[in-house]
Amino acid sequence: MNKPILSVTDLHKSFGPQHVLKGISLDVQAGERIAIIGGSGSGKSTFLRCINFMEMPSQGRIALDGHSLGSVKQTRAGETRVNYAERELCQVRARVGMVFQQFNLFPHMTVLENVMEGLVTVKRAAKTEAREVALSQLTKVGLSNRLDAYPSQLSGGQQQRVAIARALAMEPEIILFDEPTSSLDPELVGEVLRSIRVLADEGRTMLLVTHELGFAYHFATKVIFLADGVFHEVGTPEEVLKEPKQQKTKEFLRRFNEFAF
Amino acid sequence: MDYQFDFSVVTQNFGALLQGLLVTAELWVICAAGGATLGVCIALARLSPRRWLSLPSLVYVQLFRNTPVLIQLIWFYYAFPIVVGQQLTPFVAVVLGLGLNTSAYCAEIFRGGIISLTRGQWEGAKAIGMSQSMALRRVIMPQVFRRMLPALTNRVIEVGKMSSLASVLSVPELMYQGRLLSSTFYRPFEVITTLAIIYFLLIFPSGLFSRWLEVRMARGK
Ligand SMILES: Nc1ncnc2c1ncn2[C@@H]1O[C@H](COP(=O)(O)OP(=O)(O)OP(=O)(O)O)[C@@H](O)[C@H]1O
Ligand SMILES: [Mg+2]
Numbered sequence: 274m275n276k277p278i279l280s281v282t283d284l285h286k287s288f289g290p291q292h293v294l295k296g297i298s299l300d301v302q303a304g305e306r307i308a309i310i311g312g313s314g315s316g317k318s319t320f321l322r323c324i325n326f327m328e329m330p331s332q333g334r335i336a337l338d339g340h341s342l343g344s345v346k347q348t349r350a351g352e353t354r355v356n357y358a359e360r361e362l363c364q365v366r367a368r369v370g371m372v373f374q375q376f377n378l379f380p381h382m383t384v385l386e387n388v389m390e391g392l393v394t395v396k397r398a399a400k401t402e403a404r405e406v407a408l409s410q411l412t413k414v415g416l417s418n419r420l421d422a423y424p425s426q427l428s429g430g431q432q433q434r435v436a437i438a439r440a441l442a443m444e445p446e447i448i449l450f451d452e453p454t455s456s457l458d459p460e461l462v463g464e465v466l467r468s469i470r471v472l473a474d475e476g477r478t479m480l481l482v483t484h485e486l487g488f489a490y491h492f493a494t495k496v497i498f499l500a501d502g503v504f505h506e507v508g509t510p511e512e513v514l515k516e517p518k519q520q521k522t523k524e525f526l527r528r529f530n531e532f533a534f
Numbered sequence: 535m536d537y538q539f540d541f542s543v544v545t546q547n548f549g550a551l552l553q554g555l556l557v558t559a560e561l562w563v564i565c566a567a568g569g570a571t572l573g574v575c576i577a578l579a580r581l582s583p584r585r586w587l588s589l590p591s592l593v594y595v596q597l598f599r600n601t602p603v604l605i606q607l608i609w610f611y612y613a614f615p616i617v618v619g620q621q622l623t624p625f626v627a628v629v630l631g632l633g634l635n636t637s638a639y640c641a642e643i644f645r646g647g648i649i650s651l652t653r654g655q656w657e658g659a660k661a662i663g664m665s666q667s668m669a670l671r672r673v674i675m676p677q678v679f680r681r682m683l684p685a686l687t688n689r690v691i692e693v694g695k696m697s698s699l700a701s702v703l704s705v706p707e708l709m710y711q712g713r714l715l716s717s718t719f720y721r722p723f724e725v726i727t728t729l730a731i732i733y734f735l736l737i738f739p740s741g742l743f744s745r746w747l748e749v750r751m752a753r754g755k
Contacts, residue, residue: 325661327657327660327661359665359666360665363660363663363664363665364663366660366661366662366663367662367663368663370661370662371657371661373654373657373658373661375652375654376654376658377654377655377657377658377661378658379655379658379659379673379677380677381676381677381680381751390662390672391662391663391664394664394668394672395662395663395664395668396663436658439662440661440662443662443663
């Protein structure tokens with residue numbers, strides 16, 4: 274095994290009294306594509322959001338490229354706490370891209386400006402250079418003809434593809450997708466999934482939370498079933514989706530396929 | 535009505551009015567711009583999770599919004615010097631009173647605008663590696679400004695009109711000059727009517743300008 278590019282160790286997350294993640298560990302190798310499935314409210318989003326520190330982990334460590342993030346401090350009570358500097362978190366987030374269910378595009382910027390924004394402000398790239406990168410990413414998602422449109426003028430599927438291009442423009446080492454097609458009309462789901470598959474073909478490292486089990490099956494190198502705040506079952510798509518061993522996984526899949534035809 | 539109109543008092547003393555107009559414009563620009571800028575800071579303090587920032591800013595806003603602005607101006611001229619041990623010129627007292635008053639109102643406008651933006655905008659910005667201040671500058675505030683433009687315009691217009699209160703402290707702005715002329719020549723009708731027209735001509739275009747700006751910005755909604 275090579276050294277993992279992302280390593281999560283004993284991750285816990287609580288919201289007040291609610292213990293959502295109860296000790297999750299995961300090593301991600303470069304080029305792996307991991308699909309995370311699970312019931313609503315099981316903590317899939319929370320797990321993904323802890324990885325790029327949209328949520329602060331309550332406990333546990335995250336390492337990128339072998340470097341543990343944050344610094345350990347002893348509290349007066351003798352407990353250990355991990356502190357994170359804003360600078361470090363910004364650097365991490367620039368290296369770990371994220372695509373949201375609700376797109377979260379900037380409505381006051383055009384498509385091109387949305388994709389250039391991170392390059393110009395965060396990476397301090399020259400405008401011409403940023404434009405070039407943005408253009409090539411927008412071409413990849415099939416939107417090079419809508420550069421000057423505002424997000425509100427685009428369909429949901431187009432907006433999500435802009436969001437993918439915006440994440441890609443930063444040249445992230447890992448991309449996180451949180452149900453990227455869940456807020457789309459059914460006929461628009463395909464175009465977004467196709468864009469994601471192009472990234473898979475490029476060998477990018479990706480973590481995807483999804484309810485599209487069919488896509489997960491074809492897309493992923495590894496499938497994780499999250500339940501009760503832990504990884505209940507982990508394996509290849511074949512193992513988890515076709516021949517699950519755990520009772521809970523079986524029930525989840527049965528409920529999921531109830532109305533399949 | 536057998537009153538004889540005589541606007542010569544206005545035409546012959548137009549220079550004095552013009553000087554007053556300049557001072558009014560000066561007050562207006564300083565108080566509006568300074569108030570809006572300070573308003574952003576106070577809005578951020580109001581929204582801070584740190585109580586030592588949010589609490590004082592809450593008190594500040596409530597004080598300025600719940601007392602008459604005329605009292606605030608007079609207070610800064612007569613009472614504030616006692617607190618700081620330094621006499622202020624009437625102009626500075628007015629700038630302080632009117633500017634801080636404006637900042638309190640603007641703070642509430644900005645706060646409302648920031649709250650109304652969804653968490654998603656912060657996250658979209660953070661997800662590409664932006665720091666808090668970068669996100670604020672590039673993503674949040676431009677949208678807040680757009681949304682709050684009508685409310686901000688109202689405030690700016692209000693400041694323009696309130697600047698006439700400075701005449702109470704003998705700041706030689708438009709209103710003061712006008713009152714001086716009017717009482718010197720006993721021509722209140724001509725002078726005060728002219729004043730009203732000048733204020734109108736000064737303030738009306740700013741409303742038009744903001745309408746134009748709103749339409750222009752609406753594209754990126
Ligand atoms: N910011 C928050 N504050 C408080 N509770 C939260 C917060 N975010 C998530 N939770 C709670 O944590 C639990 C897990 O939420 P999460 O969004 O991670 O679930 P999920 O698996 O992504 O569900 P879904 O499939 O509906 O998206 C839920 O019970 C939710 O109410
Ligand atoms: Mg979710």
